[in-house]
Amino acid sequence: MIEIATEVDLFHPPARIWRALTEQALLAKWFAESTPQADRWILATAALPGYDADTEVEVVELRTPERLVVRCREADRATRLACDLTATAHGTRLSVREVLEEGDWDADTRAEQHEQALTGRLPAILDWLAFQTVDLRRAEGGLTAELPVVRLLGERPARSRLRRVLVAAGVVAVLAGAAGAALWAVR
Numbered sequence: 001m002i003e004i005a006t007e008v009d010l011f012h013p014p015a016r017i018w019r020a021l022t023e024q025a026l027l028a029k030w031f032a033e034s035t036p037q038a039d040r041w042i043l044a045t046a047a048l049p050g051y052d053a054d055t056e057v058e059v060v061e062l063r064t065p066e067r068l069v070v071r072c073r074e075a076d077r078a079t080r081l082a083c084d085l086t087a088t089a090h091g092t093r094l095s096v097r098e099v100l101e102e103g104d105w106d107a108d109t110r111a112e113q114h115e116q117a118l119t120g121r122l123p124a125i126l127d128w129l130a131f132q133t134v135d136l137r138r139a140e141g142g143l144t145a146e147l148p149v150v151r152l153l154g155e156r157p158a159r160s161r162l163r164r165v166l167v168a169a170g171v172v173a174v175l176a177g178a179a180g181a182a183l184w185a186v187r
Contacts, residue, residue: 009092010122011090031043083096
């Protein structure tokens with residue numbers, strides 16, 4: 001039995017990751033198109049590297065939004081894929097474990113596929129989802145840890161009028177002192 005386990009920390013809440021793992025439209029954006037069929041669905045994986053055919057997927061266990069276990073059948077292979085989501089202080093830890101139950105595969109290639117999907121494509125769709133929930137024109141909902149505040153070049157933070165006046169007075173005093181010192185040196 002071959003087992004591949006991958007763990008990744010994502011800076012997104014579990015509910016958002018759950019959506020990316022379970023909603024057909026989102027799954028299609030980062031992994032593969034899917035077609036529902038009764039209690040199963042078909043993932044269009046035939047054109048993806050490392051896959052020989054489309055994958056038939058059946059849900060074995062579902063505990064929203066913390067655990068998803070599916071049985072996958074692709075050509076002459078059968079696997080069991082478990083996704084566990086655990087909330088962390090900064091987001092979610094996603095643990096994915098795939099066990100080959102029938103057939104054969106190249107474990108190194110499959111592990112690389114897991115790594116690419118979980119550290120590249122999945123975070124990209126999660127960032128896209130996060131961006132969809134923020135109205136940048138109005139900053140509705142306040143600032144989030146997901147979207148850092150960046151100051152544009154040349155942009156100054158708002159200052160009080162009194163502070164500006166004090167800074168200007170300080171600059172004038174320094175200039176006056178420098179002018180006085182220059183006059184003294186010339187004499």
